Amino acid sequence: MSERKIRLGAFLMSSGHHLAAWRHPRAWAGGGLDFAHFKRVAQTAERGKFDAIFFADNLALMGPPELASLTTGGDVFDPLILLAGLAAVTERIGLISTVSTTFNEPYGLARRFASLDHLSGGRSGWNLVTSATDLEAQNFGLERIDQHADRYARAEEFIDIATGLWDSFDDDAFVRDQASGQFFDPAKVHVLDHRGAHYPRVRGPLNIPRAPQGYPVLVQAGSSEPGKELAARTAEVVFTAQQTLAGAQDFYADLKGRLGKYGRTADELKIMPGISPVLGATQSEAEDKFAELQELIDPRVGLGLLAGMAGGFDLSQYPLDGPLPELPESNAMKSRQALFIELARRENLTIRQLYLKIAGARGHNTVVGTPLQVADVLEEWFTQGAADGFNVMPPFLPEGLDQFVDQVVPELQRRGLFRHEYEGQTLRDNLGLVRPASRYAAGARARQSA
Structure with a gap:
């Protein structure tokens, strides 16, 4: 087995993560709808050998217009569409998008993620969330958001349908035999025909071949009890907000400890707390930079x-x-x-x-210091049972990501904690995650051995 390495995601927002990032004189205030900006930062993350770039999402302009007008919340791409574009200008880095189960349907979502996985050569990831605000509900014909437990019950059924749909075709179903006129083998297509409480019927199959990764990498960010239980059963990466080493260790042990009852091992789930590094050549310089941002709030x-x-x-x-x-x-x-x-x-x-x-990272850990000090924090959390990697949240862009890639990544590599080159072609390859076998292929093997 290869030596354990830190996993890194680049959590990208238009101008950066600090609450006042867009107001900083070195930030790109117009980054939200500037594809060239996102191309640049995605390629920077790939140059730094990050595992993935990651985009959050919500389905409303958050807050009344008077308040929202003071933020960048009205200047946001649909992340799946943005990632489809970024797939064409990157080669190895993973592409993870948040998509809510509350206001989407399993068939459409499964088809879009399978499409992204094919477009990118196996680099897609889905951050499964449940929408949380009445503002979002009111954009979809409802007055109030469903109760927390009900949203997670729907999410449980949603992900089971999605994974079933991703198995619609066997990996070798498409023969495309021009001579015989046979495009795919009908014996290798599977109708899901799901019947359930939240989705009375989803027939299937998808009208797209099985994705290069089998499924996109399944990501979650919820840390409530239902969220942790869903993650233990289904997630392969968990993004989490932890303020202290002790809190991160407790979360890590708790979540990893739940895997066994679902027949899973600790290596099948990567836990990646968010970290927002504010970097300076000296501690004083980093503190001055952070203070400058704080004064803009x-x-x-x-x-x-x-x-x-x-x-x-x-x-x-x-x-x-x-x-x-x-x-x-x-x-x-x-x-x-x-x-x-x-x-x-x-x-x-x-x-x-x-x-x-x-304000720096909405509850995630903000570390203000030199590149060596930031590397020390990452190493401590990684080696002391608090993290398998980190979702890096630059305070403002592009400078924050540039500095991390140019100053912190080489230090992690020098310490033997981070890769020098990508291990494979797909996001699963680089995260060290197995490609899931189709449920139908597993069933066929069982019948053959009986």
């Missing part, structure tokens, strides 16, 4: 960030320099709400201090 946007994580709870009626009040349980992002409440209580933060604390 509009308090209205800071409060909006907290409201979004609190399920829409309005904190503007409370003193900015007073304590965080008791909050009702959210029906939105339960794990993220719990994270920032615990942070506020642990560090005795005011409302203003709390939004400043999470």
